Amino acid sequence: MQEAMAFTPQLDASSIAQWLWLIPAVPIVSSGIIALLKQPRRKMASGLAIGSLGFSLIVAIAAFAHVLSGWSHGFAVREVVNFSWIQVGAQSVELGWVLDPLSAVMMVMVCFVGLLIFIYSTGYMEHDENYTRFFCFLALFAGAMLGVVISNSILLLFMCWELVGLTSYLLIGFWYQKPAAAAAAKKAFVTTRVGDIFFLLGIVWLFAQTGTLLFYDHGAGSLESLALGGLLVHQSHWGLTAAGAIGLLIFAGAAGKSGQLPLHVWLPDAMEGPTPVSALIHAATMVAAGVYLIARVYSLMSAGAVAHGGAAGTTTALMVVTWVGAATALFAALVAVAQNDIKRILAYSTVSQLGYMMAGLGVGGVAVGMFHLITHAFFKALLFMGAGSVIHGAHEEQDIRKMGGMKPAMPWTFATYAVGMLALCGVPIFFSGFWSKDAILESAHQWPVAQAPYYMLIFGAVLTAFYMTRQLSYVFFGAYRGHGQAHESPRVMTGPLVILAFFAMALGVIGTPAWPWFRSFLENHAAEVEMHAFAESAWLMLLLTSCVIVAVGIGLAWWLYGDKSPRAEEPDALEKAIPPVWTVFANRIYVDELYGVTVIAFYYWWAKVADWIDRNIWGGIVAGITLLFKVWAQVNRFLDTNMVDGGFDKGCEELYNGGGILARIQNGRGQIYLRLLAVAVVVLAAILIWSGRP
Amino acid sequence: MANPLTGYLIVAALVFAIGLAGALTRRNAIMVLIGIELMLNAANLNLIAFWRYGRHPEVLTGMMFAIFSIAVAAAEAAVGLGLVISIYRHAKTTDLEQMNRMKG
Numbered sequence: 001m002q003e004a005m006a007f008t009p010q011l012d013a014s015s016i017a018q019w020l021w022l023i024p025a026v027p028i029v030s031s032g033i034i035a036l037l038k039q040p041r042r043k044m045a046s047g048l049a050i051g052s053l054g055f056s057l058i059v060a061i062a063a064f065a066h067v068l069s070g071w072s073h074g075f076a077v078r079e080v081v082n083f084s085w086i087q088v089g090a091q092s093v094e095l096g097w098v099l100d101p102l103s104a105v106m107m108v109m110v111c112f113v114g115l116l117i118f119i120y121s122t123g124y125m126e127h128d129e130n131y132t133r134f135f136c137f138l139a140l141f142a143g144a145m146l147g148v149v150i151s152n153s154i155l156l157l158f159m160c161w162e163l164v165g166l167t168s169y170l171l172i173g174f175w176y177q178k179p180a181a182a183a184a185a186k187k188a189f190v191t192t193r194v195g196d197i198f199f200l201l202g203i204v205w206l207f208a209q210t211g212t213l214l215f216y217d218h219g220a221g222s223l224e225s226l227a228l229g230g231l232l233v234h235q236s237h238w239g240l241t242a243a244g245a246i247g248l249l250i251f252a253g254a255a256g257k258s259g260q261l262p263l264h265v266w267l268p269d270a271m272e273g274p275t276p277v278s279a280l281i282h283a284a285t286m287v288a289a290g291v292y293l294i295a296r297v298y299s300l301m302s303a304g305a306v307a308h309g310g311a312a313g314t315t316t317a318l319m320v321v322t323w324v325g326a327a328t329a330l331f332a333a334l335v336a337v338a339q340n341d342i343k344r345i346l347a348y349s350t351v352s353q354l355g356y357m358m359a360g361l362g363v364g365g366v367a368v369g370m371f372h373l374i375t376h377a378f379f380k381a382l383l384f385m386g387a388g389s390v391i392h393g394a395h396e397e398q399d400i401r402k403m404g405g406m407k408p409a410m411p412w413t414f415a416t417y418a419v420g421m422l423a424l425c426g427v428p429i430f431f432s433g434f435w436s437k438d439a440i441l442e443s444a445h446q447w448p449v450a451q452a453p454y455y456m457l458i459f460g461a462v463l464t465a466f467y468m469t470r471q472l473s474y475v476f477f478g479a480y481r482g483h484g485q486a487h488e489s490p491r492v493m494t495g496p497l498v499i500l501a502f503f504a505m506a507l508g509v510i511g512t513p514a515w516p517w518f519r520s521f522l523e524n525h526a527a528e529v530e531m532h533a534f535a536e537s538a539w540l541m542l543l544l545t546s547c548v549i550v551a552v553g554i555g556l557a558w559w560l561y562g563d564k565s566p567r568a569e570e571p572d573a574l575e576k577a578i579p580p581v582w583t584v585f586a587n588r589i590y591v592d593e594l595y596g597v598t599v600i601a602f603y604y605w606w607a608k609v610a611d612w613i614d615r616n617i618w619g620g621i622v623a624g625i626t627l628l629f630k631v632w633a634q635v636n637r638f639l640d641t642n643m644v645d646g647g648f649d650k651g652c653e654e655l656y657n658g659g660g661i662l663a664r665i666q667n668g669r670g671q672i673y674l675r676l677l678a679v680a681v682v683v684l685a686a687i688l689i690w691s692g693r694p
Numbered sequence: 695m696a697n698p699l700t701g702y703l704i705v706a707a708l709v710f711a712i713g714l715a716g717a718l719t720r721r722n723a724i725m726v727l728i729g730i731e732l733m734l735n736a737a738n739l740n741l742i743a744f745w746r747y748g749r750h751p752e753v754l755t756g757m758m759f760a761i762f763s764i765a766v767a768a769a770e771a772a773v774g775l776g777l778v779i780s781i782y783r784h785a786k787t788t789d790l791e792q793m794n795r796m797k798g
Binding site for chain 2: 667668669670671674675678
């Protein structure tokens with residue numbers, strides 16, 4: 001398939017590309033309007049949010065159709081619209097947006113999943129008093145995320161990236177009255193900021209090297225061959241090319257956003273936010289932004305592969321991506337096994353699946369990683385919304401040990417949840433998760449550098465099947481152990497679940513080995529149906545492996561947990577079997593504790609040092625200067641009271657006394673005045689006479 | 695007496711002193727006015743005497759001066775009396791000891 005005829009590049013922006021900016025702009029504007037609404041205008045707020053995203057979905061589908069029609073006529077569609085934002089001397093800061101298969105697929109996914117989650121939220125948040133605020137943030141998030149998707153300038157992407165981070169913070173801390181939620185929001189913000197610092201460094205370096213912020217600019221963009229050639233010539237430290245080093249910096253940003261090791265700690269805590277938020281932001285879209293970013297700059301990451309015959313995925317940057325992804329996939333799956341909070345299990349599962357995507361990007365390229373991203377977005381959103389429905393039905397209970405036996409009470413939720421769970425486990429043939437995960441495993445198997453990631457991913461897949469089965473049997477089977485009576489959620493919540501469940505099954509069609517439409521679409525060559533691909537021995541081996549994985553995982557979990565109904569205080573079945581291992585997993589392999597005694601302890605120590613310096617050195621200097629001025633002020637005060645004031649008072653007193661004497665003459669009697677006059681004249685005359693004047 | 699002017703001047707000084715004493719010591723406003731008239735007339739006497747024994751007795755400057763002064767004195771006396779009557783109507787007295795409303 002790789003040697004299919006090259007497509008003609010098509011670069012001129014069509015009218016749909018000119019109007020692409022509407023996709024993020026409309027939700028952002030509607031978020032602004034919602035922000036101005038009063039609290040009781042609930043219907044209007046949700047209507048505006050849903051309407052704006054619906055509009056974006058329509059535009060996105062139109063854009064997708066445009067790319068699709070170009071593709072089917074043999075054009076490699078990549079339409080860019082660039083404009084200058086700030087002009088500084090000869091340099092200018094350029095922004096712009098791009099319409100190509102990658103952004104088209106992603107924006108349709110974001111709009112569609114987002115729209116379903118918006119609709120679901122109207123049911124889930126029905127009784128919340130800050131309903132309008134919630135939809136304001138949701139719409140802002142959707143706009144910012146779509147901005148990330150369409151941007152053609154790494155600066156614009158970074159701005160939207162930060163906006164996404166901000167809305168994530170706002171939405172995790174939506175119930176800020178809860179201390180845990182406020183702390184989780186802060187943690188998420190700070191942790192992702194660590195990655196973003198590296199990302200920003202990468203951006204600056206890229207700009208310094210290539211002189212442009214645009215990805216594609218008719219041959220002058222930073223991801224086009226001219227700039228990439230320049231980046232490869234320039235050697236950085238430790239034998240990395242500049243391209244590789246910049247790629248690694250950008251990957252650090254992506255790792256922060258996508259919860260890769262070692263920056264994954266914020267994502268499980270982020271589950272303090274409302275469940276639709278967890279579904280939209282921390283499962284389907286935002287956390288996938290990191291994966292999308294790597295896919296966007298993939299030509300930078302993969303530039304200059306020379307080892308192993310120039311095979312894809314053998315550059316240093318992509319090797320790092322693969323190893324980190326595989327390690328995250330395995331690590332998070334291990335932790336997920338021993339969690340008891342329904343959303344926390346799903347959160348670790350998300351971290352794990354993001355690791356799969358990263359590994360898929362590393363070993364197999366854009367199409368492999370992105371395919372898993374798309375299918376995962378659907379079934380993980382489905383699982384989170386199902387979990388929200390379960391929580392809703394079990395009266396805000398999140399501990400799976402206090403649920404159980406909810407299958408008869410919540411038939412719709414159970415059916416859709418089971419579909420999501422089977423898709424996540426990768427049950428062969430019928431579920432989309434199988435096809436996308438298989439593509440990753442296949443690529444990992446063929447990775448020329450090492451085989452370890454393949455085995456790590458295989459083991460992760462077994463664990464995935466295990467923990468999902470454990471969760472399902474805890475929640476839906478056995479006897480009900482919660483309080484009150486479990487009940488089914490309203491139609492507005494189950495409706496989106498059914499739609500997502502359909503896609504969780506059907507989406508696999510676009511990426512089967514026999515008809516790899518998705519890969520062809522992203523890589524711009526024609527898709528052909530090759531039924532014989534199913535008969536290839538390698539693929540059959542893989543199918544067999546997958547069957548074994550799923551069977552082992554689900555079987556083991558069912559054997560341990562099954563249709564039992566353990567009481568809440570009873571230890572877990574696995575805990576009884578292997579207590580030390582369980583304890584380690586249940587404590588999330590002590591990563592938080594490790595950070596507590598290293599990074600955070602260091603910051604505490606450093607803060608104490610800074611405090612000491614502040615108090616004793618800077619404070620001392622300030623106190624010394626203060627003392628000097630105090631003494632000077634005392635001297636001034638003494639001079640004032642005793643000399644200036646004294647002199648002034650004395651003068652005033654004299655004037656007053658003098659005035660008193662003169663006032664006595666002024667008695668208002670004309671004759672006295674005249675007498676004085678006469679005396680004065682006599683005295684004057686006497687003076688004149690005695691002075692000897694003639 | 696060598697120079698008759700000295701006699702006139704002494705008489706005028708005496709009249710002026712009597713007028714001044716009257717104006718300064720009398721309590722009755724009418725008597726004060728009379729004192730002022732005396733002083734004015736003493737001055738007139740001086741004017742006439744200096745003219746009559748001055749360098750140019752042939753021009754009538756002193757006479758003119760005295761007539762002017764008498765005319766002004768008449769007007770002044772009329773205004774003074776008017777004021778006195780007005781004050782009397784207001785305060786029912788012409789005693790200057792009680793007229794101390796000029797003090798601030």
